Amino acid sequence: MSQSPEQILKSVFGFPAFRGRQEEVIHHVVAGGSGLLVMPTGGGKSLCYQVPALALPGVAVVVSPLIALMQDQVTALRQLGVRAAAINSAMEFADLVAAENALRAGELDLVYVAPERLLTDRFLALLDELRVALFAIDEAHCVSQWGHDFRPEYRQLELLATRYPAVPRLALTATADEPTRADIVERLALRPDDVFIAGFDRPNIRYLIAPKDNARTQILNFIKGEHAGQSGIVYCLSRQAVEETSVWLNQQGIESLPYHAGLDRAVRAANQDRFLKEDAMVMTATIAFGMGIDKPDVRFVAHMDLPKSLEAYYQETGRAGRDGLPAEAFLVYGTKDIAKIRQFTENSGAPEAQKRIERQKLDALIGFCESASCRRQILLSYFGENHHEPCGNCDTCLNPPAVFDGTVAAQKLMSCVYRTDQMFGAGHVIDVLLGGNTERIRKFGHDTVSTYGIGKEHDRREWQSFVRQLVAQNLLTVDIAGHGGLHLGPGARAVLKGERQVMLRHDPAAKKAKSAKAKRTSAVVAEADESLFGALRACRAALAREQGVPPYVIFHDSTLAAMAADRPTDKYGFALLPGVGGAKLERYAEAFLAVINDHVSA
Numbered sequence: 001m002s003q004s005p006e007q008i009l010k011s012v013f014g015f016p017a018f019r020g021r022q023e024e025v026i027h028h029v030v031a032g033g034s035g036l037l038v039m040p041t042g043g044g045k046s047l048c049y050q051v052p053a054l055a056l057p058g059v060a061v062v063v064s065p066l067i068a069l070m071q072d073q074v075t076a077l078r079q080l081g082v083r084a085a086a087i088n089s090a091m092e093f094a095d096l097v098a099a100e101n102a103l104r105a106g107e108l109d110l111v112y113v114a115p116e117r118l119l120t121d122r123f124l125a126l127l128d129e130l131r132v133a134l135f136a137i138d139e140a141h142c143v144s145q146w147g148h149d150f151r152p153e154y155r156q157l158e159l160l161a162t163r164y165p166a167v168p169r170l171a172l173t174a175t176a177d178e179p180t181r182a183d184i185v186e187r188l189a190l191r192p193d194d195v196f197i198a199g200f201d202r203p204n205i206r207y208l209i210a211p212k213d214n215a216r217t218q219i220l221n222f223i224k225g226e227h228a229g230q231s232g233i234v235y236c237l238s239r240q241a242v243e244e245t246s247v248w249l250n251q252q253g254i255e256s257l258p259y260h261a262g263l264d265r266a267v268r269a270a271n272q273d274r275f276l277k278e279d280a281m282v283m284t285a286t287i288a289f290g291m292g293i294d295k296p297d298v299r300f301v302a303h304m305d306l307p308k309s310l311e312a313y314y315q316e317t318g319r320a321g322r323d324g325l326p327a328e329a330f331l332v333y334g335t336k337d338i339a340k341i342r343q344f345t346e347n348s349g350a351p352e353a354q355k356r357i358e359r360q361k362l363d364a365l366i367g368f369c370e371s372a373s374c375r376r377q378i379l380l381s382y383f384g385e386n387h388h389e390p391c392g393n394c395d396t397c398l399n400p401p402a403v404f405d406g407t408v409a410a411q412k413l414m415s416c417v418y419r420t421d422q423m424f425g426a427g428h429v430i431d432v433l434l435g436g437n438t439e440r441i442r443k444f445g446h447d448t449v450s451t452y453g454i455g456k457e458h459d460r461r462e463w464q465s466f467v468r469q470l471v472a473q474n475l476l477t478v479d480i481a482g483h484g485g486l487h488l489g490p491g492a493r494a495v496l497k498g499e500r501q502v503m504l505r506h507d508p509a510a511k512k513a514k515s516a517k518a519k520r521t522s523a524v525v526a527e528a529d530e531s532l533f534g535a536l537r538a539c540r541a542a543l544a545r546e547q548g549v550p551p552y553v554i555f556h557d558s559t560l561a562a563m564a565a566d567r568p569t570d571k572y573g574f575a576l577l578p579g580v581g582g583a584k585l586e587r588y589a590e591a592f593l594a595v596i597n598d599h600v601s602a
């Protein structure tokens, strides 16, 4: 054994310390142990097999189903001076032969293969002749039928335990609930004691959720306000919305590309490639985009429409901030979205048991959106983790909404819906409550109903918020098959009879618009370092273009941010930056030191 894990961490990866459970897992594997590691996206799973791969003699075999990702990983490792290769069906024949020869000659530290290739007699025979350091089984939930992405060929990985009993096997996944974990342990013949579960929390992601007012304007303000010049993803529900939103963003001066399953394969690949390689590209996409994207510097994920469930929301927002720097998840949601999903569930023709689960998932999602307490606490408790302290990094923590006894307001709203015959949408009902003088009110004689003008203590915006909250609580329902008319929901009677209290919160959106400018805590660098940071990014972009690689494989934003703050003047100082190992010091110190020097002396 040449170097210790700690030495490798510093000399190759340039990181000063392990994170979370990395150290424990790495020592376990280096000592010959096998196991399952469950760690959220961005938690640093790759290091858990890459460091042992370098610490142990022989080649580490990394099994991954995502061929598109392999090349990324290999590119990043080569930048670090690590001898790595992929072997898969997407490669040119000549490259394939070269990689196999290197493997046979013992010249590789890591080799990435798809499971179906690993399991061929030919490949196994080749492995039999080699010294294998360890097997890393990435996306291990694919082994299990309970996981969300079952792949039959993963089942056959069982044979690794019997064929190579002395070689450590490390299974890794970001998402596995209890039954899935048990299944992985059994299928890969691991010991139940060797399951390492890191917390789900992604503390650097700030969760922001707002009622839909004008989704486009809200998203635009969000991007322009905090995220100009940064990479991000905007999720839309439909392909058409993706196309239109992307065009619109470009018109507004925000460079954006569309991505959805209806686009030509080549177009999708090209757009994805540009998103990875450029520093400030916004991908406007359906949820078809994201699986297997591990760009570390995605600074925001915005949802124009409600996601399918909290699981989906967590997975989609998890694509932000993998590099550990501040990132934001922004969601706007509207009453119509909620009604649409409800309707869809009810009319789906699914068995009742299935519908019940869907309803529960929707309720959890709405509860999350409408909540007045810490978003992170709700999210994490949904995944079975209880955090006792509010996080301080979500909208409700930063800007707590006031909750009040809204029974009277709810009663007024519901009786107004009732008095106007449960036929009208929120706009008209609110007009009646506010005592408006519209053509419709005159036409239907609604200025004579008992609820006319009884709601003047709240303004329109507040009433709209109350409607949304009552819909969320299922006290009002929206007839979207008709014309969006409001109906009384199942619990309405009890409220009208005064048997049930309704808690409402004041919508903080109006207030927030004014105070938002004040703090800018989600910035990646201090204001004084911004121009140097920009120059460093330009230098990185030029180097990346020269080599045809994504900028983040040269240095992450976190390294550039440290560079802009510390401003090293020589190689010794440069070597101390996080993310600068031996290979990168040799290759890049000179170029970046020149940028710093120019900047400081200018």
Ligand code: ADP
Binding pocket: 015, 016, 017, 018, 019, 022, 039, 040, 041, 042, 043, 044, 045, 046, 047, 294, 296, 322, 323, 324, 556
């Ligand atoms: P995962 O595979 O779990 O989604 P990665 O392995 O891609 O996460 O790691 C996420 C990011 O965190 C990467 O950019 C990686 O370089 C960085 N990282 C991992 N471990 C450390 C560490 N100990 N110190 C600093 N950065 C780290």
Ligand code: ZN
Binding pocket: 373, 374, 375, 376, 377, 390, 391, 392, 393, 394, 395, 396, 397
């Ligand atoms: Zn919070």
